[in-house]
Amino acid sequence: MSTPATRRSSIGDVARLAGVSVGTVSNVLNRPDRVAESTRERVLEAIRRLAFVPNASARQLRAGTITTVGAIVLDIRNPFFTEVARGIEDRLAAADHTLMLASSDDDREREARYLRLFEEHGVSGLLVVPTGDDLGPLLGLAARGVHTVLLDRPSPTDALSSVAVDDVAGGLQAGEHLLGLGHRSILMLNGPHAIRPCRDRLTGLRRAVERRGLDPDAVVREVPVPTLDAGGAAAAFAPLLEGDRVPTAVFCVNDLVAIGVQREIRRRRPDLIGSIAIVGYDDIEIAAELATPLTSVRQPAHALGYRAAEILLARAAADAPVAEHQVFQPELVVRSSSVPA
């Protein structure tokens, strides 16, 4: 209103108004105990009067330190990832750090752009769900001294810490469940194999089949989903409802995909509702509230993020080059969507 949009006031303005040197103002800000009470009061008053806000760039340039952490997830719209982000944020807040969140959309270029942005800004660490298998860029970052933790991926190297969930085990549980229900033909709606969990969940599923002494190639059919959300899944699943070999059991690589499948069945073949077994993955909050409550493999999303942040903070604090790796175990939650054969 009153103040015209003018230059931000600097520590120098404050010093002038308070009649002290800039060094003293800086001390008031950072080590108040070193400044005499009366001086401190005067400086604080000046700060208030000028509505002074320190310039983070200048501070960081000189001091080098920063309390911001960057995270890149595949898709911010997937509740699984927002829950992971929550876990990260909760841990960071406890250490007075802040999170800057970005979503790569599973797009290498977007990922690269954000990686660069974060590196240029000198974040004190990075938590990344990588888009593909090529960890080159991340290894480069790590080599340049940026602490990095892989999210939702096991790390193949000690150059990178990692926090993951055992996806093979998850696929195995889903497979055993469906086989136990009598299914001998299982469709897996899967994402690109460049995404490691997609591969692993399929591997787990096939392993379950093998353990029953069956032939995975005969039992499991894989169909790719263009994008890992409900819309993409619906598009990929629709043609399968037309033919004469309509699937009887579907294992979906995540819950959004499962929701897309359910939607498509309801739209195109309402007669089949309740006769196709569906198992999802993630156990997002609304899985239990769906038209057909979804059987799903639960992942400890919050813990995943929390722990990743913790590892990052520990590494940054110690500046120790020891990588930490943690693997959580998933847990099958059975609801009514997985019907017997």
Added chain:
Amino acid sequence: MSTPATRRSSIGDVARLAGVSVGTVSNVLNRPDRVAESTRERVLEAIRRLAFVPNASARQLRAGTITTVGAIVLDIRNPFFTEVARGIEDRLAAADHTLMLASSDDDREREARYLRLFEEHGVSGLLVVPTGDDLGPLLGLAARGVHTVLLDRPSPTDALSSVAVDDVAGGLQAGEHLLGLGHRSILMLNGPHAIRPCRDRLTGLRRAVERRGLDPDAVVREVPVPTLDAGGAAAAFAPLLEGDRVPTAVFCVNDLVAIGVQREIRRRRPDLIGSIAIVGYDDIEIAAELATPLTSVRQPAHALGYRAAEILLARAAADAPVAEHQVFQPELVVRSSSVPA
């Protein structure tokens, strides 16, 4: 791997390796056409060899410019807000800007922390869903020259631009729909009145009642929800299922609340499934996929974010002090959850 975690290389290192001055390196980076081809090649090669990444703090300190925008939403887990964030990001990406996203959890302190963080970092603009009615902090920011756009709130002043949805109209539509179905007693599960949309949606509901010539105080009962998510709603709604005056029509301030209500009915009073009319708000994607598909007031979430970002970019570019205000209209989407009286 090979490189030990050493100091980031600087423009000076590049200059030395390429045998030029730092000014030339800077020119290669920012105005390549002013540098002779051969020199440019040599510098680029040096940059590659050193894996040089410019220091954003230094650049920003001197140049003042920045292409990062901050956004603060109430709850990152609410699909409505992630969709808004998507809209923002899509518009920003087109202008080569990047988004830094934060969630205030409807907590003034968290909001203040992020506001300060963003201001210290000198973001080129801010998009905020404010936690309360006190716009003081935001007006302060605006006065200090930070371009600010209110998200999902009409601005009471020209100091702040704004993009909003007409919540009174939304409440009105929901009310008319329920009244049209014959309901004469409507429960509204509402959030704190400090949140403007909560007030406005209630106002709209009451207005619908008045238009029918009925007494809002007799027809509408308001029950507060502690937190605006499914869990909070379930907790608030549970006791209402115990008494003898079980509600027959519920208007929920958002879809997550509606999901909580549905969940609680299913758990505690499955006999009442299908006999309590429920209307939600936002029309999030899974509203249509729920056990009882949800009637909801749709908001143009993506457009909201997109437009807000657009206004911000325009203001920052022109540095014009003219505030822009835009109000979108909501639209009722009827599904099966809103049963007749």
Added chain:
DNA sequence: CCGCCGTCATGAACCGTTTCAGCACGCTTG
């Protein structure tokens, strides 16, 4: 051959902080 001009590159000032050596001052101690 001289003067002029355009092309490229240089070097230093500057952005707003933090940090640190050093100074002023007053008090204690021997």
Added chain:
DNA sequence: CAAGCGTGCTGAAACGGTTCATGACGGCGG
């Protein structure tokens, strides 16, 4: 009274870039 010490403050260097006035150099027209 000299020496020593602790307290509280100052002033300047440094961080890593951008920007701009300046200058070197070669070519060209007269």
